[in-house]
Amino acid sequence: MHIHIPDGVLPLWLWILGYAIVIIFLFVAVRKVRGEEKRGIYAAAMAAIMLVAMSIPLGVPYHINLTVLAGIILGPWWALISAFVTNLILATFGHGGITIVGLNTIVTWFECLVGFYMFKVLQKAFMRKSWRFPMAGGVSTFTALVLSTVLVIGMVGVSGINPAETIHHHDNGSEEAQMSLAVFAALTFPISLVGAVIEAAVTSLILIYVKKVKPTLIPG
């Protein structure tokens, strides 16, 4: 999930704070990944795959993000770099404002982080080998996307803007214009849940495929 607020809508302090947080973590990330040039190639490949996957029509107003898969494959620091580059490229042609890149990177990196750590833990928890990977992948993706929805709602809440039109689902929300944050959250969650279920199923099936064809790509 990422925020599709155009430029000039969010308060200045919020998007500057978003950029500031991301710059600090990017500074840490580039230090942490120093010397891992091959994984840098993977991070670039993952960012490109995310861009390509977003273009695949699903027949519903939702596009696949693959952020959790990025977290699982790349680990936390390369995933941050990959998420930032993806959001930056998307913003250059209006898919999310250029001022929102920081906040969008926080949201997508959050998904990568939750996905990475949950997958690690669940892999060990589900010991039956045949369904270990898909189950861990699916549950991690679903949880990460649900939690990122909470994060986005929180961001909209602190921004003080009308929350009715923020999250990206391409739905026609004009009649929702005056609703409160609580009503907005109540309406957003079911839509996000549908997206999370689709993405969890897709991620899970991708992991099954990758595990069969190229198991070395998946850590653990």
Place this chain on the structure above:
Amino acid sequence: MRISATIYLIDHYANNLSSPMHKASTLSKLISAIAALGITIFTNSALALMAEFLIILTFIGAAKLPISRLLSWALYPAFFASLFALSQIPYSLVLPIITIFRAINTALIMLFLISTTPYPELFSILSTPSKTLGNVAFLTYRFFFLFIEQTGERFTVMKARGGLAGSWKIKITNLAHFIGMLFVTSFETSENMYAAMKTRGYSGSISYHKKLRQKFGKQDLIPILFTLCILALMIISTFFKARGLFV
């Protein structure tokens, strides 16, 4: 929105078209775009934003870029802006216009910048604070074009053979296997590319700074003029707005 097609076309405009704006240095275009974005975001006059919209379109046309296509891309953020604008109607009729034009104008400024500046040149800016960031951005761009070709062909074949027909369960399974295949082949392609780059002496750094280091010259007059026009417009609008003559 077809992201792939958009990136493809933007790349084509930036690399294959020729205009004074295309010839300007990356730095001058970037500074000009940042200044224009800043002015746009902080402008609170509907008329000034509408006039700015016309100025941007004029410059886009002068750069030989297809106005209608760039406008259609800018309408994507405008759609989201219009949802905000709808919620503002009960309070003001001017505010929604400001919200929509601000979104369209900022999107058009970004599109104007990237349609006249190849992505690698813009990414070279990222390599100034960190080579890692610059390299990942540059390689993402290269991989994107490699992967999108593979994906396009395979997706058409999958559709033609009924891969997306049938129940949702079948659709999602086939789609996931398709993305899985894309995933595996993409990583294999990137590994092969890495091996090839290694043989050419790659050690974690790619050099592509040519235009960033280009000196300021008369080719930079167009981006400067672009920013000056927007700035002048905003100063005039502020002057008249203070006297209650502008909305």
